[in-house]
Structures are given as structure tokens and as C-alpha cells.
Amino acid sequence: MTHTIHQFCKEFRYLRLRWCVFLAVVLLDLAVQMEWVLPMRPMEFGPNGGLMAAYDILMSVLLWMVAWWFMLSVPPEECASGGRGYALTRPLSRVSYWAARLLVWLLLVVLPLMLESAAYLWLNGRPWSEMVLGMAERAWAAGSMTLWLLPLPVLLRGWERYAVIVLVVLSADFGMTSVVSKVFEMLHLEYAQPHLGMEFGRSVQAALLVGLLMPVLALWHQRRQLGMVARVSAVMFLTLLQHGVAASSLFSYAYEEPRDPELIRRLTAGRGVVMPERDRHFEQHEESSGGKYINFTARARLDGMPEEYVAYWRDTSTAMVQNGQVMPVPPPSDEMARIRPLYALGNQCQFYPMGPALPGVKPPGLLSVDVSPKAQNMRIRLPQPAQLEAPVSTHVELVAEWMRVHKLGEIPIKAGAGFKAPDFEIELLEVRPNTDGRGDQSPGCVTVVCRMSARCFEWQHALLPLLPQVCLLSPKSRFMWQFVVSSGYEQKRGVNLGWCHMIQQQTFRQVLQPGTGVTVENLAEQRLVWLKPEYLGSSRHEMEMKDLKIGSYLLKRDGWPRSGPSTEAGNPREAFLQQVRGMPRPAEDAARPEIARYVAGVYQASHVFMDRMDRRNDGELKWPGGDQEACRLLAPFLVRHPDLFRAGLAHDYADLTQGVVHEAVLQAGIPGITRSAQTGGPRYERQVPVIGKPGQMKKRVMETLWLASYNKSFEAYVAAIQQHSDEPLWPLMDDKPLSTAEVLADYARLFDSGQLRWLMRQPDLSHREKAERLTREAFAQLPAVATLDPGYERPLYAAVALGMPEALDWLLRGVALKEDDAARGLIMQHNAMFASLAKGRPDTKTLLQFLHDARRRSAKDYRYDAAKMIWEPLPERP
16 A cells, blocks of 8 residues: 555656646636636627637536546656556556556546535535535546546557547547447447437446456557557547447436336226327328338327327338238338437427426416427328329337426516526526517517526436426417527536536517417516426337328329419519410410420419419409410310310419310300309300200309319310310209218218208207217317317317307417408308308408407307307497
8 A cells, every 4th residue: 555655646746737737627617617707698699799609518528638638647757668667667566556546546536526516516505415416426427437547548658648639529529420320320220329418328338338448458558569550549449439339229318217107008008099080191202212102190199098198109110001012111200219219209398289288277278379280299101002092001000108297387578587496497587579589670579588507417317308398378368389499509507517507598489469469568477387398108009091092192283393483573463474475375286295385384484473363451452453365375275185284273273274264165155154244254054954854944053163173173164165065064053962961971071160050950869969079079189279270170160160169269369360461361260150151252351350350359259149050249348
């Protein structure tokens, strides 16, 4: 022991100046982490903005570089004879020498680092138990370097030591991640790089494991001398190996373990996967390698599962069979979600409506404003079948990762507000209304700057695995904003010391706008709520989709080119006609490819100048006029090549094609077709014989020849034009009445409010009860979002027509969020309340008044007339 102390004192005398440098860096690191030096501040933009650097990361890198430099420094006499001087000159045993080197490491490096952790936690007012834990974690992290730093002086000489330090730091930031990820990809291994700032545990464990090879390398070098390139390369290889082991699945975190898997097992047992047809969405995609697949997204639930439990679904196995042939399975859609499921589950708080999952007392009917209207929680890849229109059978094995949120706290939206919890502290520094994260004026946005402090020990982490999420809650309006845009650099301090501070700058959009009830004046009355997701466990399920025709779900464009709308100033209607007039028009008997190019050019110009169809709030065209001239130029080609216009029908949603068909019908001399004095388009009226009843006549009338891409009307008009006869038009006017059972089956698929009103007037009680049950079940399955996806709107409208007050409240609040320019699109909402389509299409003025009424009225201001199945406004109170 005397020899060990003697050698330690000898090394200390040589290293004392270097140790003073190391202590100075430790004190500087403490000052930076405590914000005595370079304090954190909110991000500033413009001429007053300054450079925002990751000072915590810079200090961590500097601290460890100095620690390595300190330990790689040895007395000059021990560097003689090719690095073997200590073995030839020392008058002490090998054990005493290495024990002295270990004392240098523990007393001069590890102990100051432990004391820094204790001082940092004490200065932050943390309890003694956390100070002990912080010192233990710092000793554990520093101890992982023991087997690296003690033998390295044997391997490296002089400048080689400094070169290795620089190479390790630079490669860790720039090259090592790319190399390791590429190697993992080649070996088909799962790569999940740890975040050194927040989850350093795997890196420490990997350093302990790979560090066992460093003494072996040093012993090998003592027996068989290695060259300079070989020694430096060996050290860099071990560093690369350490990074690879840390990024592998060899180690896991204790905080990633589920909190209550037994609860999830009990709750999910025996429950089937619920996924109505309106919740399924299919899209065709193509990989960069050329392979094609179907992207399947959906909103999946378990039948009867409590709403407080939120899941993210992923597939573990997929099999698709068509005509007895098994389709090849594409690669997974989200590699990170498969490797680390919590990665995808953590995003649910921003993209999935969390209103029903909020714990404790919450406003009734809480709706999320800014999440996806489809509220999807599943995304998987399916094989693309050889025949899209042919039925396939698909079997998918699923895993649901479950979480539950609890409320950390809430504060009013005013600067200086905050709260303290055992593991968290929040302070609101700034509130910037009508300003985005870049500091620019952005109407409707609210940007908040918060300072958050949290416990972040590796063994007691309050932030991971699922980070806290902040929401903006309006208790009076019963709206919630979940999606935040983080802007500016997220500054941190003390991340590796057990109690971290960070400044977050986050922006909520669509807040200060009509219909939300939130204004700059009452912004302080709104609340910021912090939610902490808790990972509970996973469950496994199976799903079958039999006789699935994927082609019926896909949006078909028929391969027509689509151009973006024009941004040029001026009258778009005149610009469109000028563009068409400038195109060389082929002869009517020209070759089909020449005509096809001309027709495609006109359609493309129509899409570029689509703004010519815009209307003002009064319903009148913003750019008066019509496309009659362009339609007359195209009409002769319709008779010879109707297939070209059939493709165009899907391309322009019948806007231009209907005009072409109308002109062709008027030119064809079809009996009963005349030009309407009101619309200028064709109308049909004629007395025709009744089929199967000789001598009887029937008057057939079509005021408007509507054209749609989803029915056979186009083929009927083409046949009438080519035959110069009105008989092909008759089936369009034959309304064969459906039976009650057929209407009910159709209603179960479409949830049309007009069909519901018809069904509820039928004498059969069973049909009425079934229609009501279907409506209430579909309404209960709707995602709690203010703006619903078109596939979800119809059940809401049907519930309003049925007289459900909660549905009317939902509809009115969703209508109130619309802009005045969108009033023309509120026909279905108006019809759901007042059955207005039975009396004719409401004009724009009526719809605009309906929008304004929705902003100042609530469901309590209406009375439901059960006989008429409409809502009537109550007299306004004085």
C-alpha cells in the first residue's frame, strides 16, 4: 500500500497543473448547468436575435475531452522505451502501479464529477436521496471509462493520444452514426441510436462491455508491438463497436417496461377489433426500388374498451391471398415504430383526439380542433394485388401498444404562471398572440415560451419513455388544441445530472379565430394543460378482411396530368379562354392521338385556371361568364371519341365535361331537348309512351341534365347524342321505389339524413328502432374532433336529424369554426337541422346567416320538432 501511495503522489505532482485545468472545467460546467454563465433565454428573431448554441452538449464534450486528456497524460519517464519505461524503471510491483493509476482516476476525476452532481442537485433544492442517487449515477457513468482510460497510455504515445481524442469526438458527431447504421442495414439488424442527452444508459452499458477488450489489446501490444496506424485504428474500431452495441437491441431501459401489463391483459381479453368500413383508407404507393404496395391506414378500436386507454396499432404478420396465390409482403411501413413501439405511441398525444382520455373532471363534449379529422391510429403496408378489382382475403396479426395519460398540472395562459409537482416544475415565460414560432405575425396562432424542470435520473426518469405533452384547453368553448409546432432551439441544462431544465417554445394554430370563443382579451382565461402519457403494456389480436376489393377504395385519376393553379393576377376566365384560343385545334376527322393531345391540353388549362369558378359570399360568380366557347370547340370530338371525355370526367369532377356534354346534346337535335331560358343549358320535356302499356302516355321532365362520375349518366348522354334519340335518357328519369328493407340496408352504409327521416315515418316499429340504433351506435364511434372527415360527417348529420342534442351541439360548434368564404359548403349541415333540401337548395345568403347563427347560438337555443324531425330556433331572449 505504501508503494501505491508513493506512486499516486508521484503522478499527482506531475498532473497537478493538469488537474487544476480539469477542476476549472468542472466548475465551468457547473456554472453553465446552473445558468450562472450563459443562461438560457427564449429564442429571439430579427436583428435583436443572437446565436443559440447547445452549451450543455458543448460543455459535456469539453468535460470528457479534458478528462481523457488528463488520464492519458503520464510522466515522461514512463513513456520511454516505446511506452514501456514504467516496466523497466519502476521499483514497485505491477499491482501497486495499476492501483495507483486507479486511485488517480477515482480520486482526481470520478470524485470531482460526483461532487459536481451533488452540488448541482443541492443548489436546485433537491432532496438528499436524489443527491445520493445522482452521485451514484455519475460514478456509474464515469466508471464505464475505467477499462478504457487506464490501459490507453500503454497503447498511445505523444501526439497520438490527442489525435485519438479529437477523432473520437468528431466521429461520434459526423461519421460514426452513418457507418454503424449502414453496417446494421447490411446485416439486417435493428438500429436504434440512443439519445445521449436523455438516455445515456445504453451507451454506459455498452462502454462497460466493450471496455473489456481494451486491456486485452494492451496486453497484446506489450507482447507483440503494433504500429501507429494499427494502434489508432484498433482504438477507433473499439469506439465504433461501442456505438454499435449501444444502438443494438442488446440493452433496454428499465423505464420502457410496461407499468401494468396485467391490467391490459384483463381489459383486452375477449374483445374484438372494431374497424367499420368508413374507418378504412387505402392508397397506392411505390418504393424507390420500384416495388408497389398498398398503404392501409385506419382507426382501430377494441369493442367496449374504456376511452381512457389509447392505443397505437402495428402489424407483426400480414398475409394476402388472391385467386389462391399468396402476394409478396412489402417491408414494414414504419421501421422505428417496429423497433421501438413507444416512438409511435408518443405521437398519439398530438395526432389522436385525447379529449375522451383526459383524466378527472373535464368539460362535457370536449372536441379537439387541430388533430387529423380521420383520427387514425394504425398504419401498415399491404401487398398490392395483381387485380385491384378482384376480391382478396387478408389476415393481419396486430399488436396494440396501450397508454393512459395523467395530468401533471394546468396553468392560465399568462406570463409568470406556473405549478410545481414532485417530479416537474413549469413556468410560463412569455405569451405571444397572433405570432408564429419565427416571430412573424400569423393571425390565429398563439406561441408560448415555457421553462420546464423535471427529474431525469437514468433509474428514475420522469420524462421518458413518453415525453409530457402540452395542450391548450378552452373550458368555456370546450375546445382543445393538441398539435404544437416547436420552434427555436430547445435549450437544456443538467440533463445528465438528474434534474434538467429546458426552455420550450411552442405554437398552437387556429386558436384566435371566429368560432373558437378565444380572443386576445380572454386568452388569460384559457388553460395550458400538461399531460404525461404512461405506457401500460401491449396486447395481440388478429384481423380478417375477406372478399376485400381494394380497387373500390382507391381514388382513380386515370393518369391525367395535373398542374397547380395559376398564381398570375388578372381574370382567370379570360386567361383560360385566351389559352384555349391559342391552341391549334385539329380537324374533326383528325387522328385520335392528335385529338387526344388537344383535349388533354384544354383540360389541363381548365385546371390551371380553376379559380374562374370561385364565388362570392352572395353566391354569385366572382368572375362572371361561362366556358361555352371552350365547350363548343370540344363538343364535336365527344361524338367520335367519348372515351377521352370519360377520363376527363374523373379528372375535373365533371366541371368542364358537363359543359361539353350539354353543348353536344343541344347540337344533336334530340327530341324534347331545348335550351333553358333560366340556366342556358339543356332541359328535357316530352310526352312519351309508357313501356308495356300501349296507348298510354307519360310526361317526362329533366330540368337539368346532371353529370356525375359515379353513375351511368355519361354513357346515357353519349348514347342519346350518337343515336339522336331521347330513349337512352329515360332510365335516368325512372325512379324505381326501394323497399323499406333496401332503404334500411342503404342507410346502414351511407347514413343519409333524408333516408333516416323517411325510415322514422314508416309504420313498422322494428325498422324505426333499427334505424335509431344504427344512428346512435355510429355516433358513439365518431372521433372527438371538431372538423370531421367526410366519411364521419354523415353519422353526425343523421344523429342531428334524429334529435340528439349532443349531436346538434357538436354540429353547431363545427360549423362555427368555418370561415365566411366556406358558407356555401354548409348545405348538408343546414339540411341535417332543417331538412332544407326537401324545399330546394338553400342560397348562399341563407347559409351565411346559418354560419353566423352557429357562432352565437348553442344547442340550448333550439327546440326539436319530433313530428317534422327538424330543429326550430327558440325566440331570442332580450
